[in-house]
Amino acid sequence: MLVPISWLREYVDIDVPVEWLAERLTVAGLEVAHIKYIGLPQREVPGVQMPRSDHLVWDRDKLLLGRIVEVKAHPRADRLVLAMVDYGAAELEQCVTGATNLIGYKDQGEINPPIWSAFAMEGATVWDGHSEKPKRITLKGKELRGIYNKSMVCSEKELGISDEHEGVIVMDHDDNYVPGAPLADALGDVVLDIEFTPNLARCFSMIGVAREAAALLDVEMRYPSFDFLAEGEPIVGQVDIDIREPELNPRFTLTLLRDTEVKPSPFWLQHRLKLIGQRPRNNIVDVTNYLTFELGTPLHAFDYDKLVERAGGAPTIITRLPEQGETLETLDDIVRDLGAETILVADTAGALSLGGVIGGGETEISESTRNVLLEAAAWNNIGIRKTIKEQRVYTEASARFSRGVHPSQPVLGCQRGIELMRRLGGGTVAAGVLDRYPLPPESVTVDLPIQRVNRLLGMEVTLETAADVLRRLEFAVALEGDVIRATAPDHRLDISSDQVVGQADLLEEIARIIGYDKIPNSIMADEMPPQWENTSVIIEERIRDILVAQGLYEVISYRFTSRESETMLVPTGAASSLPEGDYVEIANPAASERDVLRKTLLINMLESAVSNARYQTSQQLFEAGKVYLQRRDQLPEEPLHLGILLTGPRHDSWWQDSDAAAAMDFYDLKGVIESLLAGLHIDGYRYQRGSHSSFHPGRSADLYLGRECIGSFGELHPEVAARFKLADAKVVCAELQVAPLIQHHQRLHAIPSLPTTPAVLEDIALVVSADRTAGEVEAVIRQAGGRLLKDVRLFDVYTGDQIPPGKKSLAYSLTYQDENRTLTDKNAAKIRKKIIGAARHRLQAELRA
Amino acid sequence: MSNSIDQVRDEALQSLEKTADSETLTGWRGKYLGRRGAVAKLFGEIGALPQSERAAFGRQVNALQSELNTAFERREALIQSHALALDLEEGEIDITLPAHPRRRGGLHPSTRTHREFQAIWADMGFHVYRSREVEEDELNFTLLNLPPHHPARDMQDTFYTTDPNVLLRTHTSPGQIRAMRDLGAGGSKPIRVILPGMCYRQEQITARSEIQFTQVEGLAIGRNIRMSDLKGAIAEFAKRMYHPTAKVRFRASYFPFTEPSMEVDVECFLCGGAGCRVCKYSGWLEIAGSGMVHPTVLRNGGYDPSEWSGFAFGMGPERITMLKHGIQDIRYFWSNDLRFLQQF
């Protein structure tokens, strides 16, 4: 909300720099998002940082209050006139101007009362009124159609007040104005743009902000008068009220003004509305808007005669829920179907307006309105929120009622509003306020022991200080021993009658007004909770570290995907290997391709690979993130999965080794996985031929820990790769469950003593049938080699001329070692013999010559 | 015969002078000092001498052998030092040629920031407590003092699932209720946890806003947790996370689940508080929302709010990472673009 300081000063004296006030308001929770300066200089305040403002500062000697006493015709131009300005000098200054709002005074003689406007002398700097972009100009004398001109009367645009450039500023006459006084003293202003959190409904008005400022600055609050001159017939009998849903409409009040004139508002009112971004319309509507902003109580004005016409006599205003199929055309020219929860203001002939939200077109104020019925009511904020949601209509009224306006307030608006209307448009006000108040809220009193304040704040606050703060905020305060008994003022709905909650509400007020900077910093002295080791967090992070150490980059993907995307992972005709069960589906997705939560990381890994492929030939990625599996009658399961993807050359090309390196394949990925398992000290894992349908059936594996398959890895199925346009590059992927890794990791693993005896190394090559797997052969070697065989390393796989068809040669480097003694050649030969024997017997292997 | 000893000596020493590298030197040693070399030959001649001359001749040959050995060692040292000097002088490479490309790998920037958070809060006794992301409406809102139609629900645009009571959590705060119920033993034990994780909001994806983002929430519950403790803990965090002398400002704000509620600003670490584009010339950067746990939330977690109190705070690791690295676009975080990830 825009808050002009000039307006705020009506209710509270502000003797501090505006910048300092803005800082205090911000720290107290009324965040000043922006400060707009009109003519006045920005001030440097120690300890307050503000963006430098590039506004026009009005020169106090050259931008002056001027009195236009006469407007003469320009001898050579029809569209230009000569405004004769009294700016305090001995002679009148003649300004050539094309202002549309002065043309009408041409050759009318002396203007009485004179027009007060903004006068710029030669040498004054103003904004260029004709420039689209902000551009400063300094006035210099020159001929304008044969008349020498060196000064001007200014438009709002030229002064930086608004974008208005049709006419010059025309102010109301004020007895205090002196020609030649600095313009800055009359129209200079600072406008704060304040953002309110939902709890600050009470502040959503000039008076609301002023109350906060008064409490913060510890000065008196000056309320406007709510008295009204009512010389007409009593309102009772001229109109009646029938509230049918007190829960939704706890109060409804009316005042009536007869024989008034609808016309443009005076300058002061138009100017204030413009300062806060509202468009002036006419004096009646402007007053309803003005009070919406001044007091925070939105008002609504009806054309009384139209109500009489509809009712065929004295109207009865009814507030009620809509009937089936009822519609209403609102002020914004929309015919609205009224849902069951929209509270209406109606009469006996039908709906008139959406209560607290927007008026209807038929009974609105028009040029010809003579008699005005003014409504001020209280509406249940949740009811208003439902209406807003249903009707998708946002107005200044609904913004306030949806946050909550205390039912004590509307009557004040009704009184002050009708008085302002009478003063601006004339007429006679009917005696009294018609006030129906079926559901007044109970007043809230909270007992707050001062010890509780001190204990929760961690600071000594005296009883007197705390009581004083609450009084400044208009609480009624009584002291009973160490207890503050505080009764909330009747503009507040945010203090709870639940004593513990109410105490917190008061505590916040005390801390906020004293200032959070006054509360010391302390170190928690409270009992330390039990400490525990968070294994799953530690292991998760270790998994990330192990993978990063191998040159992989961690990615984090959108959790959203679509069924169609995940279907791309399943080759035609194959059964899906994705987790069973339905997706978690989003009712209001951001986009149709993001309408479910993922069940697999593979899709994210592949999409990442595709988008990176434009820039990188080699990619090594992993993600440790949740997947979401729908369960019956329970919230979904959210297990953590680990996805890994490798693609591209094994080594980056380099000048000493310029041959293109081979592409990473199944075995690279297997290496990453085994390093991970080794890093977690998991042994006893095994592989089975891959069963996951997204992978190439011959070039993939399932990983087992114990009896449990914890995931699959391998080369992407060619059909899947083709769908992702990855067919050219070999892509290997893994998806593993993380929970079994955490479960099987060895927290404590023994480190044997390092052997001091020498090892014996030797190589053997075994020729076996080509369909034997390396795993089988190694298992036989290890079993036969026994305790002294420390390491088995396959270093060559050969098929070709030198061995028979259907066979292959596997060459191993074997390490024998005994920790207790030095092995002799004889010992080694014995082990070797055993190994060869077992290989012959169990694998039908031959020793390769 | 001493003639031939002298002859061998002269010849050997002369040819030794001509050896220039370890290869010719080895050849020289074979020729003179080897098993069949000249000195060995002289020793072989001893037997042919009359008994009376043998001892003297033997001594002379011994002397020659040791003299040649010494000369050899000296020469060997000389050649080695020459070779070393030559290598140092001429074996120079172009050190500006490109390095062999190693593959470094890296953590996601959000993970890095989360680890920093976790380490700092762990030192103050806060454990990581993980909570679920697909959450009940009741935990995400109602139990946090945000009943249906509460105005503050507008502050958060929510992704709902097709089950209207189930949504994607809009903040990590529902974890507060779960942690209290899980660890509080019916409201009888103190708690200090941080709740990290992914949260979701139904927003337009722009350079400044995302539909998913991570948060870290902190929660301390005890019989004597004070607002000054919250200030002290956050100030400590700011010192370690940003700058040892980082100033912190607390500003009144509103969160339904805390009261009093405060925003936490830290002195802009980019301009030192003097005002810059990033801090919008205010000198402050907003880093956290915080407050004392609302009595209603304590009750919903099983604690008696007249006996127990607590504080809570929430921070956005992506925002802090963006500030620290001058990242202009939040969309980089989940784009998985290696050009971005490789820069951390």
Ligand SMILES: [Zn+2]
């Ligand atoms: Zn800055």
